[in-house]
Amino acid sequence: MRHRKAGFKLGRNTSHRRAMLRNLVTSILLEDRVHTTITKAKAARPTVEKMITLGKRGDLHARRQALAFLQTREAVSRLFDTVAPRYGERNGGYLRIVRTTFRKGDGAEQAYIELLGAENVLDEKRQKRAEARQKRRDALAATMTEKTEGQESGDSKD
Numbered sequence: 001m002r003h004r005k006a007g008f009k010l011g012r013n014t015s016h017r018r019a020m021l022r023n024l025v026t027s028i029l030l031e032d033r034v035h036t037t038i039t040k041a042k043a044a045r046p047t048v049e050k051m052i053t054l055g056k057r058g059d060l061h062a063r064r065q066a067l068a069f070l071q072t073r074e075a076v077s078r079l080f081d082t083v084a085p086r087y088g089e090r091n092g093g094y095l096r097i098v099r100t101t102f103r104k105g106d107g108a109e110q111a112y113i114e115l116l117g118a119e120n121v122l123d124e125k126r127q128k129r130a131e132a133r134q135k136r137r138d139a140l141a142a143t144m145t146e147k148t149e150g151q152e153s154g155d156s157k158d
Helices: 015-032 037-056 058-069 075-084 119-157
Strands: 033-037 094-101 109-115
Touching: 015 033, 015 037, 015 075, 015 109, 033 037, 033 119, 037 058, 037 075, 037 094, 058 075
Parallel strands: none
Antiparallel strands: 033 109, 094 109
16 A cells, blocks of 8 residues: 555656656756646656745755756756746746647646746747748748749750
8 A cells, every 4th residue: 555655656766767857857947848748747846846946045055956956057057047036026836737638659648847937938939930930931932933943944945
């Protein structure tokens, strides 16, 4: 029986589970939004909130504690420079878990885990991607018209 045994095992041994959660937390802090399973999102939520609380503290010891857990220095600098100041007046509840679809392969329930207040950043990223996509479409259309014009002029000479 698992009476009073709190926490998520996630079907992994201890070292694999710890590594997976470290990777997930690092990705959330770097990307603001990650698509994963519901159970992994619920398991990662307390750790991300602890990291943001460390970032709000902002002293050297907190930075070293974050460096000991997070995978990259970029994640630590982003945590202390951009993410933590965003929640200066807020006491907890920094994340949102939004349920999405079921995964096709095994039927696992999927979700987005995202930082609150990251909507503006995500919208800017979405706009940049849309602009880049439109540029590629325009360039492709221009090359296609050049090819068709070149073929038509080549056909008339023969």
